[in-house]
Amino acid sequence: MTTSPFMQQTPERTELAGAIRRLLDQHVSSRSEDDTGSADGFDRRIWQLLAESIGVPAMAIPEDVGGVGFGFSDLLPVFEEAGRVLYGSPLLSSVGLATPLIRLAADAGTATRLLPDLASGASTAAVAWLENPTDRSSRGVHARIAGSKQFALSGHTTHVIDGYSADILLVLARLGEQTAIFVVEGTAPGLLRSPMDTIDHSRSQASLTFDVVPAVLLGEAQGGMEALGRAQDYAALALAAESTGAARRCLESAVEYAKSRRQFGQPIGAFQAVKHRCAEMWASVETAAALVGEASRALETHGVPSPLDTTHALIAAVDALDFCAQESMRVHGGISFTWEHSAHRYYRRARSVQTLLGPMSRHRERLTALSGIHPN
């Protein structure tokens, strides 16, 4: 295992990361077959272990609603470890996106109703925030008033991360001229959920069809979109940490192979062509780690994610995973193109995270504006 001189973690977080790693190493399979094993897309036993033995989903939830009351930064080592083994789970969707969204947008009653079960791991939540931009027939999801504080949702949405398994769905829907966020039970009548085909088998996405599905508003109708934007910054930081972890595992795997594989009478890692490839992988991983660390400190300082720090961290981490996934395949050679080898799982993850929270071109556009290099 390589150390990260640029993360500068506290002893508590290092200890947490160690505990997560032991648990995941023990229970998470690296076999390709196991990715697609269950319709849920994740192993609920491991999720329960993470919730009960370590309290992961409770960490960034306040104590008065059943949480532990740590900061979101304390979760980043967890995301990094989960990314390392490509642990498919509601970690990103529920802990990284839905929970911050509830905390930002929900009224007190809804927060008190939803957060304790999320904290204990008894339920998970997913956010349906996107209409399929390539599907022109999709008219999205519409809400109409169905009674006092009651609404009914109809329509179609796609790409809901862990939307098939989530107990609670937070759904972006049009309400007259507004776009608001609604809470829908996973078991609600009229809701049809189907898993989508995905390039990344270690993370499940679903399409949702609503046929007059009962729903309530998450909070005020008008603040929903703004809260969603801010919640996505939390998710972006989580995804950056997760991708850094996945990239680091690619590096480690390449280095292990370069030490053990012998050709021309010596380990291939002795050849500069190979060792320099590994050194560049290390550089990309540590760069991402340094920027995630910087964004993490900015979050601690300001209490909310800094869009500039977070966007830069996400771009660097997605780049690092892209680079390390392909370079690791190059170090491994032909074996990495087989189904049995884990390399393609990281390559698949790399392809997926490029667009998971919107295409990187949009994040780069946003950072261009935030950086101030473009005066407009």
Next chain:
Amino acid sequence: MIQRPDLEDFRTQAREFFAREVPAVLHGVDAPVDRARAVRGALHRAGFSGVSIPEYAGGRGLSADHEDIVTDEATTLAVTADRPAFLGVNVILPALIDVGAAELVAEVGPRILSADAIACQLFSEPDAGSDLAGVMTRATEVDGGWRVQGQKVWTSYAHLADFGLALVRTDPEAPKHSGLTMLLIDMNAPGVTVRPIKQMTGDGEFNEVFLDNVFVRADRLVGTVGGGWKVAGTVLGHERLAISRSGGVGVRNPISVRELVDLVTRHDTISVPDVQSSLLDAWMGERTAAILSRQTTVQARSGLPLGPETSLGKMHRTRNAFRNARLATEFGLPCGGAWIGDEYAGTAYEILNSPGMAFGGGTDDIQRNIVAERILGLPREQAVDPRDRRTAVGHQSSSQSTGKAGEQ
């Protein structure tokens, strides 16, 4: 930037000094060595030279925070003029202090801190570049000291220098890394010949140095006989720290994003999407290098040794240098890089100066070796040099030839 109320007076004084004193003492002074002496002498008299260097060495004995304030407040005018003194003040003297050469430090410290003496670093040789431990310059023990014979190269400011910290071979029979010793050579002694090397910019900052039977007094030994490699490591550690601390100034730097934005603004091309995309890459590269350098400084400040991971900042700086030079050409130079008058000469100079960053402190390929062997634990390439094989039993590694400080 450090902000501490108790230091604000000090900051104000420093700011005043750089705003008023420096332009005054440099007025009408042309020769580089005179400018260095003028500005460094003024710094010394005002108490801003060697701020965190102990008093016995001629410094002020103040905190690292004080030192940072002077670095923060230093103007480009002062930094540029001070360049010949930079290495002595920030790298060589601190290394001598670390090594414990107390008497030598007491003698040369005040001279270095006032630029009464300029110091240079005699490390690389024509046949010992990346493989620094292969230096062949011989020092033979004689009555009262040593006689030194050999040739050094890439020595910054040797033509102005009074002292040269020289890595020499005292025991040709010993394993490669343990036959080395560090000596402080008097650059004005008989037998020292300095020949300038014209750089691709047209400047002459580097030199070849020929050492022909040069006598070095016994009390000029730095560290122990046979301990030269260890001293070289100390020097390189101070170099990394000095570069990271100086941040945007003091050493050769990539063309800044601010300059690139100025060029784009002047030519009104900011609305071109590809221009924006390139600027963003440059901006991210510059920010990354700044964050890494700050973390390195924090680490060094907390007393942790600067390890091989400092190579990361160096790798980014090199990448930034080449990228930004390409972009400055794209954004700022006319068709085919030809112009009339002197409007573009400054930009062209910076473009041509940029590649120098790839070599000072060790080439990129050496950085990659360092990372791969010392951090990732990959095996060394099989040595073909028999002297390397002899040391393979120890824990020396080829990647410990980490490049040379005063050569950038």
